[in-house]
Amino acid sequence: MLTVENTKAWLLRFAEKVEANKAHLSDLDSVIGDGDHGNNMARGIKAMQEALESKEASDPADVLKNASMALLSKIGGASGPLYGSAFLDMSKQAKEDASDVSAIFRAGLSGIQKRGKAEPGEKTMVDVWHPVIKALESGELTTDTITDAVEATKPLKATKGRASYLGERSIGELDPGAVSSSYLFEAWLEGED
Amino acid sequence: MSEIGIVLSSHVSELAEGVYKLLSETAPKVSITYAGGTDDGDIGSSFDAITQAIEENEADHILSFYDLGSAKMTMEMAIEYSDKTVELFDVSFVEGAYTAASLLSGGADYDRVIEQLKPLIIK
Numbered sequence: 494m495l496t497v498e499n500t501k502a503w504l505l506r507f508a509e510k511v512e513a514n515k516a517h518l519s520d521l522d523s524v525i526g527d528g529d530h531g532n533n534m535a536r537g538i539k540a541m542q543e544a545l546e547s548k549e550a551s552d553p554a555d556v557l558k559n560a561s562m563a564l565l566s567k568i569g570g571a572s573g574p575l576y577g578s579a580f581l582d583m584s585k586q587a588k589e590d591a592s593d594v595s596a597i598f599r600a601g602l603s604g605i606q607k608r609g610k611a612e613p614g615e616k617t618m619v620d621v622w623h624p625v626i627k628a629l630e631s632g633e634l635t636t637d638t639i640t641d642a643v644e645a646t647k648p649l650k651a652t653k654g655r656a657s658y659l660g661e662r663s664i665g666e667l668d669p670g671a672v673s674s675s676y677l678f679e680a681w682l683e684g685e686d
Numbered sequence: 687m688s689e690i691g692i693v694l695s696s697h698v699s700e701l702a703e704g705v706y707k708l709l710s711e712t713a714p715k716v717s718i719t720y721a722g723g724t725d726d727g728d729i730g731s732s733f734d735a736i737t738q739a740i741e742e743n744e745a746d747h748i749l750s751f752y753d754l755g756s757a758k759m760t761m762e763m764a765i766e767y768s769d770k771t772v773e774l775f776d777v778s779f780v781e782g783a784y785t786a787a788s789l790l791s792g793g794a795d796y797d798r799v800i801e802q803l804k805p806l807i808i809k
């Protein structure tokens with residue numbers, strides 16, 4: 494069940510993780526992209542934190558929508574419209590039913606795929622969202638699921654996004670968007686204990 | 687003034703501005719607005735700048751063109767949040783936008799523009 498309070502707390506934990514790993518995310522992106530993912534995400538989550546503090550939210554759907562807007566307008570890279578889309582569609586689903594968290598995350602994934610057209614196996618954030626949601630739906634989500642999903646992006650060859658221009662050279666390192674997405678789910682799990 | 691406008695979205699502000707310059711010369715009668723780069727002037731795309739380009743365009747019916755993938759995704763989000771009718775074309779950025787601008791400025795109707803854009807679809 495999402496509430497205004499636990500949604501805010503979850504997103505603030507996500508923000509802390511991104512902030513703490515900003516350099517790491519940019520380093521990963523400099524291997525297979527243009528080295529800006531950490532800065533992009535840091536800019537986005539800073540705007541998100543401000544929005545969470547200053548904007549009124551009467552239900553969790555509002556919280557998610559405010560987060561969507563902030564990420565969308567401040568991230569700047571491809572991950573902006575992708576996270577923006579994810580949060581917007583999670584917000585729509587939360588409006589319908591805030592009690593079904595799996596369905597909310599599932600809506601977020603379909604938002605990402607609607608926007609970016611990536612399938613699992615293309616070395617993107619989808620490679621974390623997809624297995625994590627599957628595990629969540631069967632009640633088996635642990636931190637290991639998340640870590641394994643991130644690790645599994647290493648041998649993949651990128652066929653979507655900027656990294657796809659590298660072809661074979663994109664093999665061997667983690668996907669930065671998969672890593673930033675793992676923080677979102679780890680932050681979620683931490684609120685579950 | 688053409689009832690249909692054009693919005694350009696690029697990762698680089700000079701690129702958006704350059705294409706704008708190219709188009710304005712051939713199409714003085716078309717409202718053309720553009721967004722390039724992030725809000726900080728870096729390479730990327732800005733949802734706010736694209737939204738502004740859509741809103742500031744004199745037309746309510748807009749044909750939009752972009753350079754690379756994420757400018758497209760950001761444009762799609764701006765379209766989701768806008769009240770205007772904005773159509774996005776997966777055509778080559780420069781040739782596509784130039785074709786649309788010259789045709790619209792010459793008074794071509796919507797169907798003819800669409801017809802001419804078809805062979806330019808590359809992505």
Ligand SMILES: Nc1ncnc2c1ncn2[C@@H]1O[C@H](COP(=O)(O)OP(=O)(O)O)[C@@H](O)[C@H]1O
Nearest residue numbers: 530533570571572609611617618654655669670
């Ligand atoms: N089409 C897509 N679908 C899903 N995720 C994508 C797509 N394109 C890029 N990404 C994700 O975005 C991340 C890169 O984000 P970022 O560096 O902020 O943007 P940019 O690639 O514009 O520099 C990638 O690591 C990948 O996870």
Ligand SMILES: [Mg+2]
Nearest residue numbers: 526527529530
């Ligand atoms: Mg990048």
